[in-house]
Amino acid sequence: MRSTCGVILAAFAVTYLTVPVAAHHGFDTEYDSNKTITATGVVSKVEWTNPHMHVYVDVTDGSGKVKTYNLELTSPNAIQRQGWNKNDLLAGERVTFKAHAGKVEEARAALDSLVKVSAPNQEIFKGQRPE
Amino acid sequence: MRKILFVTAAIAALLPSYPSGQQGGGRGQAGPREVVVGQLAGKPVIQPVTRGVDYRDTINPNDPAMNGPVPRLPDGHPDLTGPWEGGGSDNDIGVEGGLKPGEMDALLLPAARALKAERSKAIYGEPYIYCLPMSVPRINPYPWKFVMGYTAKGLQYVYQLHETGDAGAHRVIYMDGRPHPNPDTLIPSWWGHSIGRWDGDTLVIDTVGYNDKFWFDAPGTPHSEKLHTIERWTRISNGTLVNDFRIEDPGTFTRPVELRFVARIVKPGVELMEYICAENNQIGLAGGYLKPGSPGIAGGAPPIGK
Numbered sequence: 001m002r003s004t005c006g007v008i009l010a011a012f013a014v015t016y017l018t019v020p021v022a023a024h025h026g027f028d029t030e031y032d033s034n035k036t037i038t039a040t041g042v043v044s045k046v047e048w049t050n051p052h053m054h055v056y057v058d059v060t061d062g063s064g065k066v067k068t069y070n071l072e073l074t075s076p077n078a079i080q081r082q083g084w085n086k087n088d089l090l091a092g093e094r095v096t097f098k099a100h101a102g103k104v105e106e107a108r109a110a111l112d113s114l115v116k117v118s119a120p121n122q123e124i125f126k127g128q129r130p131e
Numbered sequence: 132m133r134k135i136l137f138v139t140a141a142i143a144a145l146l147p148s149y150p151s152g153q154q155g156g157g158r159g160q161a162g163p164r165e166v167v168v169g170q171l172a173g174k175p176v177i178q179p180v181t182r183g184v185d186y187r188d189t190i191n192p193n194d195p196a197m198n199g200p201v202p203r204l205p206d207g208h209p210d211l212t213g214p215w216e217g218g219g220s221d222n223d224i225g226v227e228g229g230l231k232p233g234e235m236d237a238l239l240l241p242a243a244r245a246l247k248a249e250r251s252k253a254i255y256g257e258p259y260i261y262c263l264p265m266s267v268p269r270i271n272p273y274p275w276k277f278v279m280g281y282t283a284k285g286l287q288y289v290y291q292l293h294e295t296g297d298a299g300a301h302r303v304i305y306m307d308g309r310p311h312p313n314p315d316t317l318i319p320s321w322w323g324h325s326i327g328r329w330d331g332d333t334l335v336i337d338t339v340g341y342n343d344k345f346w347f348d349a350p351g352t353p354h355s356e357k358l359h360t361i362e363r364w365t366r367i368s369n370g371t372l373v374n375d376f377r378i379e380d381p382g383t384f385t386r387p388v389e390l391r392f393v394a395r396i397v398k399p400g401v402e403l404m405e406y407i408c409a410e411n412n413q414i415g416l417a418g419g420y421l422k423p424g425s426p427g428i429a430g431g432a433p434p435i436g437k
Contacts, residue, residue: 011242029254029418029420030204030414030417030420031417047411048411049410049411050295050406050407050408050409050410050411051262051406051408051410051411051412051414052413052414053412054411059220070413072413072417073407075273075295077273077294077404077405077406078187079402081401084390086382102416102417102418102419103417103418103419104417104418104419105416105417105419108416108417109417110178110417122284
C-alpha cells in the first residue's frame with residue numbers, strides 16, 4: 001500500500017498455452033499474452049470462489065495513487081488439490097506478481113506468478129493460472 | 132466406425148506406452164497422443180491423450196492399479212462409482228470420440244452445419260461457460276462419478292454427478308424398468324429422460340427428451356430435440372471405463388454416429404468437491420466482451436477491487 005515498485009509493461013512473446021484451445025473463448029481471447037504486468041503491492045482480498053479464484057492486489061504508484069489488480073487463477077478446487085489452502089495467502093500481505101493484462105480491462109489480469117516479498121523464492125499458487 | 136477404431140487401435144498399438152512416472156500429455160509434455168489401455172470384445176481400447184488436463188487427477192497409466200480387477204458390488208454387478216476423469220467430449224466431440232478431424236462435421240445436415248458455423252464465430256456463446264449444464268456426453272476436466280442408488284428393491288437409480296458442469300443438478304438414470312414417458316407430452320430438458328439396464332457387465336443408458344440448448348463441444352457441434360443417445364458403459368479394468376456412445380438425431384445428422392470415449396480412475400483420495408459455478412463468474416470481463424451483471428455473469432462482482 002505504501003511504497004511500490006512501478007508497473008512494468010513489457011513485450012512477452014511466449015507460446016503461453018501448449019494445449020490448443022478453442023479460439024472463441026480461449027486464454028488469448030480474454031488476455032494479452034504479449035503484455036506482461038509486473039508489480040508489487042498489498043493483497044486486499046483473496047476470493048476462493050467458483051468458477052475461478054481471484055486475488056486482488058493494491059498497487060501504489062509514485063504519486064500515491066492506488067490501482068487494484070484483479071488477478072484470475074484457475075478453480076479453487078484444482079488449487080486445493082495441489083495442496084494450497086486459505087492460509088497460504090492472506091489479505092494484508094505484501095507480494096510481487098507477474099500477470100498478463102486483460103485485453104480491454106488491463107487490471108483484470110491472468111496471474112502468471114506471485115511471491116511474498118518476505119519469501120521471494122517461494123512461489124504461491126505455482127502453475128495455477130487460468131485456462 | 133468400428134473399422135476406424137480397429138485401424139486406429141492397430142496404429143496405436145505401435146505407439147510407446149507412457150514412460151514411468153509420466154502423467155501423460157500434460158501441458159508442455161511431449162507424450163504420445165493415445166495409448167492402449169485394455170481390451171473390450173477382443174479389441175484394443177484406445178485412450179486418447181489430446182488434452183492432458185482431462186486426466187490431471189487420475190492415477191498414472193503405468194500404475195499397477197490400472198490393470199487391477201474390476202471391483203464388484205454385493206449383487207455381482209461391476210462397481211462403476213469412480214470417481215473418473217474423461218470419458219466424454221469437450222473440445223471436439225468427433226476427434227475425442229475416435230473419428231478423424233472433420234469427419235463428424237461431414238455428417239451434419241445443412242442447417243446444422245450452418246448453426247455450428249455461426250456458433251464457432253461467436254465469442255462467449257457457449258451455454259456451459261455461463262454455468263449452465265454441459266449435458267451428455269460432455270465431460271470437462273474435473274472428476275465425476277456414478278452413484279448407484281439401492282433401495283429395498285435393489286438398484287433403482289444411478290445418479291451421475293459432476294464436480295462442475297452440471298449446474299448443481301444431478302442426472303438420474305432410472306433402473307427400475309420404467310419406460311420413457313410419452314414423447315408427445317415429454318417436456319425437453321437439459322439432461323433429458325434416462326432409463327438404464329444391465330447388459331451383462333455393461334450399463335446401458337437410453338436417453339430421450341433433451342432440449343437443444345447445450346453444445347456437444349466448445350466449437351458448438353449441435354443437436355436437436357430429436358436427439359436420442361445410447362451409452363454403453365463398461366469398466367474393463369480397475370482403472371478404465373469405456374463409454375461407447377451412439378447418437379441418433381435425424382434433425383442434425385445424416386445417419387447415426389458411434390463414438391468411443393474412455394475415462395480413467397482418479398487417484399486415491401480425490402473426491403468431488405463443492406463447485407457453485409455461478410458464485411463469481413467473471414468470464415468475458417477482462418476481454419471486454421461482457422459487463423458485470425450480464426446474464427450469467429456475477430452482477431455483484433466488483434469492477435476492480437473491493
